[in-house]
Structure formats: structure tokens, C-alpha cells
Amino acid sequence: MAQVTPRSGHFGQLVIIGGSIGGSSLAGAVAAWFDRVVIVERDSFEDRPAKRKGVPHAYHFHTLTPLGLRVLEDIFPLLTKEMRELGAPFVDPIKMVRQGTKAGFLPRRDSELRLLRATRPLLEWYLHKRTSAVPNVEYRTGLEAVGLIEESGRIVGVRTRDPRDAISAVPADFVVDASGRGSRAPRWLAELGYPAPEETVVNAHWGYATTYVKVPSEWEPGDYGSISVAPKVDKGAGPAASRGASLWRNENDLVVVTAQGNRRDYPPRDLEGMMEFVSSFGYDEFRGVLEAFQAVSPVEIWRSTANRRRKFSAVPRHLEGFAAMGDSVAAMNPVYGHGMTLAFVAAQKFREAVVAHIASGGTGVLGLGQRFQQSLEPTIDAAWALSTASDFRVPGVEVNGKPYTYEPTEQSEYMDRVLALATEDADLALKYMETALLMRGPEWSRDEDLRAKVKADWDRLGSVAREP
Numbered sequence: 001m002a003q004v005t006p007r008s009g010h011f012g013q014l015v016i017i018g019g020s021i022g023g024s025s026l027a028g029a030v031a032a033w034f035d036r037v038v039i040v041e042r043d044s045f046e047d048r049p050a051k052r053k054g055v056p057h058a059y060h061f062h063t064l065t066p067l068g069l070r071v072l073e074d075i076f077p078l079l080t081k082e083m084r085e086l087g088a089p090f091v092d093p094i095k096m097v098r099q100g101t102k103a104g105f106l107p108r109r110d111s112e113l114r115l116l117r118a119t120r121p122l123l124e125w126y127l128h129k130r131t132s133a134v135p136n137v138e139y140r141t142g143l144e145a146v147g148l149i150e151e152s153g154r155i156v157g158v159r160t161r162d163p164r165d166a167i168s169a170v171p172a173d174f175v176v177d178a179s180g181r182g183s184r185a186p187r188w189l190a191e192l193g194y195p196a197p198e199e200t201v202v203n204a205h206w207g208y209a210t211t212y213v214k215v216p217s218e219w220e221p222g223d224y225g226s227i228s229v230a231p232k233v234d235k236g237a238g239p240a241a242s243r244g245a246s247l248w249r250n251e252n253d254l255v256v257v258t259a260q261g262n263r264r265d266y267p268p269r270d271l272e273g274m275m276e277f278v279s280s281f282g283y284d285e286f287r288g289v290l291e292a293f294q295a296v297s298p299v300e301i302w303r304s305t306a307n308r309r310r311k312f313s314a315v316p317r318h319l320e321g322f323a324a325m326g327d328s329v330a331a332m333n334p335v336y337g338h339g340m341t342l343a344f345v346a347a348q349k350f351r352e353a354v355v356a357h358i359a360s361g362g363t364g365v366l367g368l369g370q371r372f373q374q375s376l377e378p379t380i381d382a383a384w385a386l387s388t389a390s391d392f393r394v395p396g397v398e399v400n401g402k403p404y405t406y407e408p409t410e411q412s413e414y415m416d417r418v419l420a421l422a423t424e425d426a427d428l429a430l431k432y433m434e435t436a437l438l439m440r441g442p443e444w445s446r447d448e449d450l451r452a453k454v455k456a457d458w459d460r461l462g463s464v465a466r467e468p
């Protein structure tokens with residue numbers, strides 16, 4: 001492949017719809033290849049990490065997988081250093097997180113994996129600050145995208161509305177939709193006569209309640225840095241089957257406490273109710289922290305948690321010069337913590353698609369959108385398989401609005417036993433977590449020795465469940 005170096009002028013003007021983590025990371029990744037990058041964002045930004053209307057979910061517990069961190073560091077090489085200077089803890093998740101699975105707690109050990117524990121507003125503020133410093137990137141805030149403009153099968157702009165309801169157009173050679181879970185891109189495509197992507201929704205009706213406490217700087221919850229207990233789902237009964245919680249230290253000695261419940265067993269919005277919820281499934285740690293320290297912000301709840309996937313890569317007729325990324329393409333159930341990683345992987349993949357496109361003689365943007373869209377699918381497949389395999393087991397789960405009945409398969413029975421064995425074997429636990437954190441595929445679980453070990457202990461492993 002020919003050597004390709006970035007130079008503006010390859011592709012003219014890129015317009016990104018949505019200036020959150022996905023849009024900002026994309027602009028940071030590809031600005032060098034475009035004359036100009038315009039980010040159309042309906043919100044405005046403060047010059048400090050802050051809540052904003054367009055991303056209400058940012059208040060809740062956000063963890064970035066080591067894959068997400070690695071990809072982001074590729075785009076913003078100073079990220080970890082600068083975020084640590086801003087106070088974000090940088091920890092080994094295998095050693096420092098007490099991870100309660102439905103089969104039991106995973107053994108902890110040293111690992112090479114690292115997590116950056118920043119709040120989502122801090123991470124987003126950092127990406128915005130870094131990207132807005134790039135000379136050919138412009139954020140146009142207070143501007144809402146309301147449609148796409150097409151000419152002869154190619155995108156030529158984005159229709160926008162300002163706060164006074166005035167409609168205008170932002171010209172574009174390429175448009176990426178990064179407007180999140182509520183994206184209207186399928187409707188905009190349909191308005192232009194293009195097929196909307198096929199959509200699949202798997203909803204196990206999870207809900208969140210989140211608050212933050214401030215702890216003394218020397219405080220640690222134990223010999224671990226955080227604790228996360230998942231619902232036992234099919235391995236338990238009563239509150240333990242549907243309820244879980246996590247607590248986790250972020251920057252500025254803030255500890256986030258999040259309660260999670262599935263099958264519509266939603267955690268309540270008030271602190272007293274949240275305390276009852278988090279102490280109802282057998283652990284004192286969560287309530288203990290909420291009682292010992294002052295909550296510095298209110299309890300907020302969140303219930304839009306379905307896995308929603310749109311197959312933009314498979315539409316029978318593609319609008320040239322248009323693509324989608326982040327939650328607009330695959331909004332995952334947040335409890336598995338993959339959404340931001342998919343957005344950052346998309347930014348990196350777009351850059352790779354640009355390089356490959358130029359190297360293969362591609363001129364202009366023809367074919368670039370499809371090349372990019374298809375390159376996203378393997379990572380989405382991996383995250384989708386993990387999230388849905390878990391959510392399919394939750395009673396009351398729905399697929400595209402219809403009840404879904406879970407039938408165990410040989411593979412699912414086997415993987416349950418691998419997890420049970422992982423609670424007794426630190427090496428296996430590491431592999432299990434590396435897969436859950438998207439650092440490796442599940443190939444290791446097909447190893448013949450492991451298979452033989454599980455088969456030899458089938459009945460016992462099948463009955464292993466976390467206590468209580």
C-alpha cells in the first residue's frame with residue numbers, strides 16, 4: 001500500500017452532527033485530512049467540566065474500557081498524562097475492582113490493564129478543549145441539525161435550525177452523524193428517498209440511580225479501589241436476581257455510587273430509597289459510603305438502556321458522503337460499559353478508512369462512507385454479542401418490542417461454567433475480564449484443555465452461584 005500522509009484538501013469540508021465525545025474524538029482524529037471540520041452541536045459548552053442538556057446520561061457512572069483508552073491515546077497522545085494531572089485516578093481494574101459476577105467474585109491480581117477513572121463530564125470537556133484548539137476545527141454551538149441536503153446521490157450539506165428557529169444550510173463534502181442514541185438520521189435518509197438502516201432493539205429494562213459523595217483524599221473503601229456487584233439474573237432469586245450497584249472513585253475525591261436494576265426493578269430517585277435499594281441484595285458497602293459521606297449532588301435516574309443497533313453498513317442504497325458513528329449506530333446497554341469505546345473506535349476507524357481510501361486510489365469521498373461503516377461492524381459485533389447474551393437471560397426482555405424467551409444453549413451453559421471456574425482461577429478471571437473489556441475475543445474459551453476441565457466438573461460448576 002502506498003504511503004499516505006495527512007494533508008488538508010483531500011476531502012474538503014467535514015460536518016459532524018453532535019459535539020459530544022464521539023464528534024470531538026472524530027474531529028481530533030481526522031482534521032488533518034480535511035480543509036475544515038465543522039461540528040454542529042445544538043448545546044453550548046462551558047469552559048469547565050459541567051452537566052449539559054444534550055447529554056443527560058453523562059451524570060451517571062461511566063467507565064472507559066482499556067481498549068477505549070488505548071484508542072483515545074492514539075488520537076490524543078497526552079490524554080492519560082493530562083487527565084491524571086487533572087486528578088483522574090489511573091488504576092489496574094483487575095487488582096483494584098472487586099468484581100461480583102453472578103457466579104461469585106473474581107479473584108484479583110496484578111495485570112497490565114489500566115483504567116482512567118474520570119467522570120464523563122471531565123472526559124468530554126478534555127476532548128472538546130483539545131479538539132477546539134485544532135486550527136481547522138470549528139464548533140458551531142446552539143445549532144440543531146434538522147435534515148440532510150443531497151444532490152445527485154451525494155450529500156452536499158446539513159440543514160440546521162438556530163435558537164430563533166431560522167433554518168439555514170451548512171455546506172459539506174462529507175457528513176458524519178454523531179448525534180447519539182436519539183439520532184434522527186434514519187428519518188432524514190428516508191426523507192431523501194434512501195432506505196433507513198435495519199434496526200434491532202434488545203431491551204431488558206434496566207434502570208440507573210446515581211449520586212456522588214465527597215470522600216477524604218486518604219480514603220479507600222478497602223484493599224480495593226472500587227466494588228461492582230452485578231445482578232445474579234438466572235443464578236439467583238429475590239432482589240439479588242435483578243439488582244446490582246457499583247462504587248468508584250473519580251477525580252477530586254468524588255466517589256460515584258450507581259444502583260442498577262433490570263426487569264423494570266428500577267432504583268428510586270431519592271437518597272433514602274436508593275440506600276434501601278443498594279442494601280437489599282446482601283452488601284453493606286454501598287449504603288455504608290452513602291451514610292458515611294455527604295452526597296454532593298442529587299440522585300438522578302436513567303431508564304433508556306436498550307441495546308439499539310442500526311445497520312447503516314447494510315443499507316441497499318447508500319447516500320455518498322454520509323456515515324454515522326457512536327450511539328447513532330450502536331447504543332448499547334450502558335451497564336456493560338462499551339458505548340464510549342465504540343465511539344472512540346469509530347473515530348480511529350474513520351481515520352484508517354481515509355488512509356486506505358486514498359492509498360487505494362480513491363478520489364473524493366465516493367465509497368469512503370461505506371468503507372468506514374463496514375469497518376465498524378467487527379467491534380460492534382463483539383460488544384453486541386456480550387451485551388445481548390447477558391440481557392437475553394433477563395426475564396421480561398424484549399426484542400423489537402416483543403417478548404423474548406431465553407432458551408439455554410450448549411454454548412451458554414458452557415460459558416456459565418467457564419465463568420464459575422474463573423471465580424476460582426485468577427488467570428482465567430483475567431481472560432474473562434479482558435474479553436468483557438473488549439481487549440480480546442472469546443477464542444481462549446475454546447481451548448481444548450479448558451473444555452476438558454469444564455466437562456470433567458460440569459455438574460458442580462453448574463451450581464456455583466454468588467453468595468448471598
Ligand SMILES: Cc1cc2nc3c(=O)[nH]c(=O)nc-3n(C[C@H](O)[C@H](O)[C@H](O)COP(=O)(O)OP(=O)(O)OC[C@H]3O[C@@H](n4cnc5c(N)ncnc54)[C@H](O)[C@@H]3O)c2cc1C
Pocket residue numbers: 017018019020021022023040041042043053054055057058060061062063064065143144145146178179180181183208302304325326327328331332334335336337338339340341343
Ligand atoms: C446511564 C448511562 C451510563 C453509561 N455508562 C457508560 C459507561 O460506563 N461506559 C461507556 O463506555 N459508555 C457508557 N454509556 C454510553 C455512552 O454514554 C455513550 O455510548 C456515548 O455518550 C456515545 O457518544 P456519542 O458522541 O455517540 O453520543 P452522545 O454522547 O449522546 O452525544 C450526542 C451529541 O449530539 C448532540 N445532538 C443530538 N442531536 C443533535 C442535533 N439534531 N443537532 C445537533 N446536535 C445534536 C447532543 O447535544 C450531544 O452533544 C452510558 C450511557 C448511559 C445512558
